[in-house]
Amino acid sequence: MLGLGVQRRPLAGSQGLVVAVGAAAFALAAITGVLLVHQPKLGLLVIGAVVFLPLAFLNPPLALAAWATSAFMTSIPAFGQASNRSLYLLFIVWFGMLFARDGALRARARRQIPMLGGLVLFIAWVLLSLLWAPSPDLVKDTAINYVLSAGVFLLVTTFVLEPKHARWIAGAYVAGTALSVLSGAATGGLSTSATDLDTSSSVQGRLQGGVSDPNYLAAACVPAIMLAGGLAAKRGQPLVRFALIVAIGILAIGLAATESRGGLIAAAIVSLGALLFWRGRRLTVAVVIGIVALGAAGWFAASPSSWQRVTSAQDGGSGRTDIWQVAWRVVEAHPLDGAGLGQFPVVSQNFIREPGALSRADLIVDKHIVVHNAYLQLWAETGAIGLFLFLLLVVRSILSAHRAADRFERLGDLDTATLARAAMLALVGALTASFFLSNIDDRRLWILIALGPTLLAMTRPEEMRT
Secondary structure, rough: HHHHHHHHHHHHHHHHHHHHHHHHHHHHHHHHHHHHHHHHHHHHHHHHHHHHHHHHHHHHHHHHHHHHOOOOOOHHHHHHHHHHHHHHHHHHHHHHHHHHHOOHHHHHHOOHHHHHHHHHHHHHHHHHHHHHHOOHHHHHHHHHHHHHHHHOOOOOOOOOOOOOOOHHHHHHHHHHHHHHHHHHOOOEOOOOOOOOOOOOOOOOOOOOHOOOOOHHHHHHHHHHHHHHHHOOOOOOOOOHHHHHHHHHHHHHHHHHOOHHHHHHHHHHHHHHHHHHHOOOOOHHHHHHHHHHHHHHHHHHOHHHHHHHHHHOOOOOOOHHHHHHHHHHHHHHHOOOOOOOOOOHHHHHHHOOOOOOOOOOOOHHHOOOOOOOOOOHHHHHHHHHHHHHHHHHHHHHHHHHHHHHHHHHHHHHOOOHHHHHHHHHHHHHHHHHHHHHHHHHHHHHHHHHHHHHHHHHHOOOHHOOOO
């Protein structure tokens, strides 16, 4: 009898635990239901936390992919808040794993020391430029965005340990961009962006999507198309391949609907690069280019005004040429150290009276607009040092992706080699689009910058996994 009594106590305790957990779950469900009725945004955040919190601790790479998808919907308030909170939670998980002496995390961080060291130097210099900035208090959000973007690079390069994890991240980039296009079309997002350069003459109907700006959406569509092509080249999984082909069609229409000349130029450059350098996959590349061309042609046929805008050169790039002229004057005045992070809108008004006609000085005087060229803005604000440190990072990332592709080919993993080449071309496309917008602090760009060194690290013998 005593033995039976001893056995019953754990059973009773287990039943009590089940009842407690059930009661807690019921209470949480009831609270969430009330919030969904009275405070829908807060209710959605609670649901997201309940789902994302255990995922972040149990499977950080998958949680990172989930965050990457949400990063393309930031113009929707609920999604934007959820995306930011999810990213903060991933940082907490990363530090927790670091202090818990997680061997895989620490080993990967050590192998990424050259890239992480370069990243630290770049971010340190960017923040240091605030010391000589005339109005550093105006750029708090920009400084935070740079730090968070560096954090995204850190998360990708240390959480993503296997080829399948890299496919999750690439797939999340594709899915997030496609969902952004669909959300823009479904919610009436076909309207002129408030952040457009020349809102007075822009053609109505530019697709903004979930990122709130047509040029930023176009800069995401081009890399997403390349990544989708790289993922679709994987053998097997016909349903996944079909979904990726559909996504490419959606992205092609979305790219055309943004009416972004920079995005179309980037698409043309990466298409040519893929045909020239993507050995053994030219048929796949030709199919992807064909789908993109058909999707874009269909949109332009249905919307002749869109074609008129992207082929017109009479507006000086919607005022970009004047802004670039002023930015170059800032560079000449501060060639080495720059005017300070985020200071172009502040100091540019001091340079409009110099010799040289400006037809759109109002963009600088009235709208305090940014340079709309990532490299020129970085040079004007952080000097040649900041520009050099950034270019060093992206060149090393491109070379890392190229080396990863070669190594995976030698190892017989052709699917991951294809993904590495797609990642390389995706980054080239994003960097080309950056000639027409200021997006160095865009976290989505830093996902692409991180993929090259991440894939290269996987080619080490000790990290090869089936």
